[in-house]
Amino acid sequence: MDVTVPKTPAVGKAPKRAMSDTWYSILLIAPAMVIILFFALFPLGYAINLSFRHVDLTSAVGIGPYVGLENYRFALNDKFFWQAARRTVTFAVFAVSIEMVLGVAIAFLLNGLHWFRGVVRSLLILPLAAAPAAVGLVWRYMYHPDFGVYNAIMSILGLAERNWLGAVKLAMPSVIVFDVWQWTPFVALIVLAGLQSLPKEPFEAAELDGASTWQVLRRLTFPMLAPVLTLVFVLRAIDAIRLYDAIVSLTHGGPGTATETLTYYLYRLGMKFFRLDQASAISLLFLYVTVIFTGLVLRSMMRTQAERARRA
Amino acid sequence: MQAKTFTMADLVRYALAIALLILFLFPIYWMITTSFKPPPDILTRPPKWVFEPTLGNYVYAFEERNFALFIKNTLIVSLISTLLVIVLGCLASYSFARYNPGAGHLMFFILTTRMMPAIAVIIPFFVIFKAIGNTGIGEALFLGLDKQGTLVICYTVFNLPFAIWLLHSFFQDIPVELEDSARLDGYSRLQVLRRVVLPLAAPGIAVTAIFCLIFSWNEFLFAFLLSRDVASTITVGVATFWTQRGILWGPLSAAATVCVLPMLIFALLLQRYIVRGLTFGAVRG
Numbered sequence: 001m002d003v004t005v006p007k008t009p010a011v012g013k014a015p016k017r018a019m020s021d022t023w024y025s026i027l028l029i030a031p032a033m034v035i036i037l038f039f040a041l042f043p044l045g046y047a048i049n050l051s052f053r054h055v056d057l058t059s060a061v062g063i064g065p066y067v068g069l070e071n072y073r074f075a076l077n078d079k080f081f082w083q084a085a086r087r088t089v090t091f092a093v094f095a096v097s098i099e100m101v102l103g104v105a106i107a108f109l110l111n112g113l114h115w116f117r118g119v120v121r122s123l124l125i126l127p128l129a130a131a132p133a134a135v136g137l138v139w140r141y142m143y144h145p146d147f148g149v150y151n152a153i154m155s156i157l158g159l160a161e162r163n164w165l166g167a168v169k170l171a172m173p174s175v176i177v178f179d180v181w182q183w184t185p186f187v188a189l190i191v192l193a194g195l196q197s198l199p200k201e202p203f204e205a206a207e208l209d210g211a212s213t214w215q216v217l218r219r220l221t222f223p224m225l226a227p228v229l230t231l232v233f234v235l236r237a238i239d240a241i242r243l244y245d246a247i248v249s250l251t252h253g254g255p256g257t258a259t260e261t262l263t264y265y266l267y268r269l270g271m272k273f274f275r276l277d278q279a280s281a282i283s284l285l286f287l288y289v290t291v292i293f294t295g296l297v298l299r300s301m302m303r304t305q306a307e308r309a310r311r312a
Numbered sequence: 313m314q315a316k317t318f319t320m321a322d323l324v325r326y327a328l329a330i331a332l333l334i335l336f337l338f339p340i341y342w343m344i345t346t347s348f349k350p351p352p353d354i355l356t357r358p359p360k361w362v363f364e365p366t367l368g369n370y371v372y373a374f375e376e377r378n379f380a381l382f383i384k385n386t387l388i389v390s391l392i393s394t395l396l397v398i399v400l401g402c403l404a405s406y407s408f409a410r411y412n413p414g415a416g417h418l419m420f421f422i423l424t425t426r427m428m429p430a431i432a433v434i435i436p437f438f439v440i441f442k443a444i445g446n447t448g449i450g451e452a453l454f455l456g457l458d459k460q461g462t463l464v465i466c467y468t469v470f471n472l473p474f475a476i477w478l479l480h481s482f483f484q485d486i487p488v489e490l491e492d493s494a495r496l497d498g499y500s501r502l503q504v505l506r507r508v509v510l511p512l513a514a515p516g517i518a519v520t521a522i523f524c525l526i527f528s529w530n531e532f533l534f535a536f537l538l539s540r541d542v543a544s545t546i547t548v549g550v551a552t553f554w555t556q557r558g559i560l561w562g563p564l565s566a567a568a569t570v571c572v573l574p575m576l577i578f579a580l581l582l583q584r585y586i587v588r589g590l591t592f593g594a595v596r597g
Contacts, residue, residue, distance in 0.1 A: 024501060025411030029418070032404035032472055039469040040425040043436030050435070106332060112325050120329050122583045127336055128590075129579030131530035133547040134568040137554065138343040141561050149342055152358040185336065186590060193587040193597035228595060235591065242429040245532045249551065263431040270435050271537060283432035294427040299420055302477075302594050 044287075050280040057274035071281035081282055083257065084265035091172065091261060092240035095179040099236060102180065103187025104229070110188065111195045121192070124185040132182060136249025139178050140165065143250075165251050171258045175250055179243070187232050194228035195221075227304060234297050241290060262286055343572065346565035354561050369566035373553075379567060382549035389460055389545060390528035393467035397524050398517060400468075401475035406509060408476065409483035410491075419480070423592070426473035430533050437466065441538060458540040466534040471524045474592060478523065481593030482516025483509070519585040526575050546571045 019027070051071050054064035075081055106124075110117055127135075142149050143164035151161040164174040198221070206216050222229075244263040247253060253260035253268070260268070266286070270279030346354060348365040373379045408419055438457070445456020454461030486509060494508045495501075510517070535545040544552075550571050553564035582589065587597025 021411055022413070025407040025413045028407035029404040029413055032400040032476065033418075035400065035469060036422060036425055036472060039465070040428070040433075043433040043440070046436035046439065047433070109325060109328055109332075112321075113329060114322065116329075120333060122580055123333055124336060125579045125583055125586055126340060126576050128586075129526060129530075129575045130340065130572045131532065131547050131550075131575065133530070133532035133536075134550045134571040135339060135343065137550060137559075137564055138346070138568050139339060140559070141346065141565070142339060142342055146357050147355050147359060147561075149359050155358065181336065181339065189597070190587050190591060190595055193595055197596070231591060231594060238427050242431075244431060245547075248532070248536070263429060266431045267434075267537075271438070276435050276439075279435055283429075283435065287428060287432040290427060290429055290432075291424050295420065295424050298423060298427070302420075302423070302592070303416070 047280040047284055050276050051284055053277055055275070055277035055280075057276060063276075067277075071277045072285075074278050075281045075285060078278075078282075080257070080260075080265060081262075084260050084262045087172070087259070088241055088243070088261040088263075091176060091179075091243060092237055094173075095176045095183070096233065096236045096240050098176070098180050099184045099187050100229070100233060102184045103232070104191050106184065106188035107191035107195055110192050121189065124188060126185075127182050128185055130182070132245040133249050135182070136178065136246045139181075140250050143174055166255055168255055168258045171251055171255055175246060175259050178246055178250060179240070182246075183236060183239075187236065190232045191225065191228060194225050198224055227301065227308070230297075231301050234294075234301065238290065238294055340572070340576070343565050344569050346561065347569045349562060349565075351562050369562040370570075372560075373563040373567045373570070376563070377549060377552055377567070379546075379549055379570065382544055382546045383570070385460055385463075385539075385543055386529055386545040389463045389467060389543075390525050393464045393471065393528055394521050394524040396464070396468045397471045397475045398521050401472055401479055401520065402510065402513075402517065404472075405476045405479035406483050406505060406513075409480050410488070419477070422473045422476055426470065426477075430470065434533070434537055437534075438538065457538060458543045460543045462538050463535055463543060463545065466538065467524075467528040467531060470531075470534075471527055474527070475520050475524060477592040478520045478589055479513070479516060479593075481588065481596070482513050482520075485516075486512050519582060519589060522578055522582050523589045526578055529571075529575055 050063070052066050052068065054061060054067045054070070056062070056064070110120060110124075113120065141147070145151060145161065145163040145166060148164070150164065154161050162170060165171050202220055202224075203216065206220060211219070242263060243261050244267070247259055247261055247264045251259045253264045257265075262282075266279055266283055269275050269282065347369050348367070349360070349363050350366045350368060353360045353363045407413060414421075441450075441455060441459075441462045442457050444450040445459065450456040450459075455465070456462060490512070491504050491508055494504045499507065529545075530547060531545070532547040532551075535543075535548045536551065539545070539548060546567075550564060550567040553560040553567060579586065585597065587595055
């Protein structure tokens, strides 16, 4: 392109500055910010408005009058809401802790491989990239009590066959197993990256001092890995409480409401029963909790991580 | 470095690694093989491991469900939203990396919008798009319920924060000195951005774009709730095989394979950057 480039500003004249850095930086972020602000704040305002009104799209009421805190009162007294909240927490606690333990173990295992580490690592990526809504349905087939491959394996092993997704007590653990399958590699890959970026010197020094493997792990490896472990944990926790695709494809919240998490309950209340007022109130409670949790925890962490990365 | 010998410990390690790979890859293997099974072999007890492969399930998926349309929709929606995200994301992210407007607070605000549960905003989205759909603007821009433009906007809004964060980490890797010396050579700020910064950030931009493509392609919640059939994407298409009368496992596996395989290939392309992408740029793998 032939843009004439002035070599030096003319002597005696102040260099022509079209715009200050501040304005330039604001101009650059403006288009993105307009979109983000509009689609983050407008729906929020809209939901807040709905949450104070009586709204029932299935009746003649439509978007009705303001009812004060009535919908929040409903939410806090709603048995199904609390059950769904408890299920969501149970799911998140079990799924994320299993994924963390397994993922860290796998990361150490991979770190110890001298050959083919790259191959194993790349193959482990695959579950992560598969759309949960699609593989979830495949898992439903694999869990099938009659034609499913898991029951076939159980009977080969001489174990009792089970109705994985159909039994009230088993459905949630089966959903957790699916989540563990999909997300353990996520933990493993990030922790592996953390392990590989640890400095060598402290470990060589510890070896010279005759420290035991356990001492090295407890005093060196884990403290140095702590920031990465926390980051993985928080990212997983945020995703786990938003679980939706897997529930739709595996169980539709069933049997009964055994696997109905908050997101699925909100879907039922808002998009099936069209009680937009109550759904909005619950959405907002849910949103506040997640955003506060995210804001508080991620803030300091992402910053320190980025700092470390820049200095490295 | 001394040559490594294969020890007893290595034997255990590799045995474990192989076992792990079998565990984690088996569902994908099962999905692909099921998609080639003739219908009678799908509903057998115990399941068949050896069978005569057939393309029948794929034919069914494409003929009975207009799968070509779902793929076309997904491609349109993912490509356009990715393009938008990259253009807007690059500008914003470069600004954050170089000038840091908002002193970090704005960046965090952006990150928190990404962490919102999508279901919590779906009701306003639903109402807004329903309203826009009946207006002239809606007609012109394909906005409204069951229209592709709606999904383009949703995916743009949800991928933009991710892209800004990931790109930020790439822009930060570019030494400021390079930009300063280009400025001294008389380049304008826009020229610096276009001729120095963007070419240097090209690999990072490509990585971010592939991540956005994967996220849009795999997205389900918005597509499921904001489209019915005209604008349905591939993940919703797979779910249509769960019908009132039961689940059509064969075509479902074929559809799922079509949905999943391209993304697996993309993920393999990304593998050097996968950790960086998955942590929004915070951990450099």
